[in-house]
Amino acid sequence: MAISEVQWPATVKPHRFKSPAQLARTLAADVAGRLRAAIAGQGTATLVVSGGRSPVAFFEALAQEALDWSKVVVSLADERWVPVEHADSNAGLVRRHLLQGDAARARFIGLYRSAPSLEAAAAEADRALVQLPPIDVLVLGMGDDGHTASLFPGSPNLDEGLRADSERRCLAMLAPTVPHQRLSLTRRLLATAGFTALAVQGEGKLATLRAALADNDPTQMPIRAFLHDPLDIYWCP
Template identity: 70%
Template sequence: MAISDLQLPSNVNTHTLADSTALAQNLATDVAARLDRAIERNGRACVVLSGGRSPVPFLERLAQQPLDWSKVTVSLADERWVPVEHDDSNANLLAKHLLQGAAAQATFIGLYQPAADLDSAAELADAALAELPPIDVLVLGMGDDGHTASLFPGSPNLAEGLARESARRCLPMLAPSVPHQRLSLTRALLASADFTALSIQGQGKLAALRAALDSDEQRMPIHAFLQDPLDIYWCP
């Protein structure tokens, strides 16, 4: 099955790449070009990225792009509520694979906050995100269960997290099937991005995307983002 076989909404563009190396390079080039245009237009740019292991090649190629990184703000779509030194920290992932060399000049706004509990941490992260400029580029991933960011099916705060309008920028979230409590940007903030890319690889993710098209946002939260303009980058 190819992504062209899916009945996607007309506002969804697809990019089929030969392999994961080509996907990482093409996505990095396209993201950098949009950030560069935002800098020319507004004097600054903002990109919100997703964590996990599959984005590592993309992050490393993005770090090599010839941008004026001093004018770029970087943040995360979600975070595990663990200290930034932890191996599972998305902030740690960006520090190792993106914020190196010239890219270290970027301003980073993280989500992790030490606090007495997850709710308090989310409130502190929400306040920190008040400094986030308008999002020029958002790069999402997707789990086999249809979650994106840390908007997991079955999480107690999912309905609030998926609301089109919300005063909250960040919410506490639970991933029912995996360890660690989470912090996630809300759909209201994520959907404000000027350009949104979804990066997925393999037949398994393609099957999950097909299921999401026939599902709803409560069962497969990625469904919510298929209703808005979106560019999907996929390789077999």
């Protein structure tokens, strides 16, 4: 089934691309346009991105966009609880592929904290996120299990992470894959974004989205919590 044939909620706007490269370029141009508009309207812009391997081409394309990067704040939807120097660090990924050249002038607010425990690190990150301005653009990814950010099915804090009225900005989360210990923004904070894009690739991810639409329980597939909010899906085979 093509993405255009899926019965999406009225809040969802799907975009199909021929290749990952085309998706990355278009998403970067769209995100940059929204950041420019935010800077023009309010003097600053805030971008929250996801980690993993798939955003690299998007990060590199966005770094080439003409922006007043000194007026942009960048943060993460989630993080692995590893030092920035670690190969699995999302902050390290952003620094290597996005915050380069002129884009290095952006202010970065990371989630990782060196603390005695994952819960303590999440509490410190939660306090640090008081400094995060309102989110203008949020770019999410999604796993084959329907997780987004690090809101994983079966994670002990998932119910709190999905609550629309949660008082927390960041929570400790456990992933089924290594590294298991994660930090994730909560749905309550993620849902405040002015524009949200979900970037996914492959027929498998499209099948996951179709499965997510077949039920309403977000604890089984956390992406469900976002499919009835305004959401632009960027997809390629």
